[in-house]
Amino acid sequence: MVNYPNGKKGGWTAAATSAGRRGMNLESDINRTNIFYLDRDQAVIHKKPTPVQIVKVDYPQRSAAKITEAYFKLPSTTDYNGIYRGRYIDFEAKECSLKTSFPFKMLHPHQIRHLDAVLRHGAIAFLIVRFTEYDETYFIPARNMIDFYNTADRHSIPYEWFGKTGRIIPSSFLKPVDYLQIIDELYFTEGGSLSDG
């Protein structure tokens, strides 16, 4: 092999060859996708800000107010909501680094209750779960997850359940987590398993 004149080998790294996400995490993937949907006027879906309990704020002259003491609060709802094709959309997104199961402790009980409540009122509610070890991102209708949660005699969901119950969410450069495709199939296709028609 012929080296470069400076004696170094070609500067390619593993990162440069892995297509697509290059170290982006699920949250930034979803945010990029949502911005794409928003720009194309396909849907209006946003991540909610991280809830913070603000304790102390400084108001320096001639500059922006500075928060000097604050704490993270437990979220009382899911992270994402908005509107698509006239329907209220609500979901939570989780990255799971385990290979065999998804632990229920990754969801707060009030998030489960929240998903159950919005379903009762007519929402399209679901979870997006990425198994980082397999680089697979699943769409799971909230109803399925809640039913498993309520009936299962265990503290986690086996990995195989996701393949049977959920759908792999397609990914592209512009839409790294293109979950609207799955929503179209499940909720807006005649005969779609969750559609009204």
Place this chain on the structure above:
Amino acid sequence: MVNYPNGKKGGWTAAATSAGRRGMNLESDINRTNIFYLDRDQAVIHKKPTPVQIVKVDYPQRSAAKITEAYFKLPSTTDYNGIYRGRYIDFEAKECSLKTSFPFKMLHPHQIRHLDAVLRHGAIAFLIVRFTEYDETYFIPARNMIDFYNTADRHSIPYEWFGKTGRIIPSSFLKPVDYLQIIDELYFTEGGSLSDG
């Protein structure tokens, strides 16, 4: 008139006689109302957390992570959203201390754009505006506000416009800002001015 033995008159103040809110502001009134709706399972509507840019976090041993430097960010959406009777609900709430008009600068241009976008996708979108001087709280369909904003050759909306365009939101102890009543009238009553039917 007979004074109290200490020579003072009876200790009643204006605040003590004003029924209902006693110094609560619009935000806490809406939050109380939303909690009532949630408890009765009438609707699931929440205020979004204040958006904050977190710069520095301390992780002291044996105690909660402490944010030691953070700044307020401009919100890119409205403050409230959720679901009611299958419809996506989205609104912004503002208190106005002026007597004659509501200045447009109280709304950010991207909040106007956001309301316009969710309307296109089928939302029930509106503003709640309280004129504190009159203790009147108005429900204004977003469409009306946006049309005025786009066509008006002025920087504010005259107070009288609210009486003509909006509805006064009923108030009670348990539901200080009972805006679902107005939504029922406008959007879910046959012949309601904004209903589909």
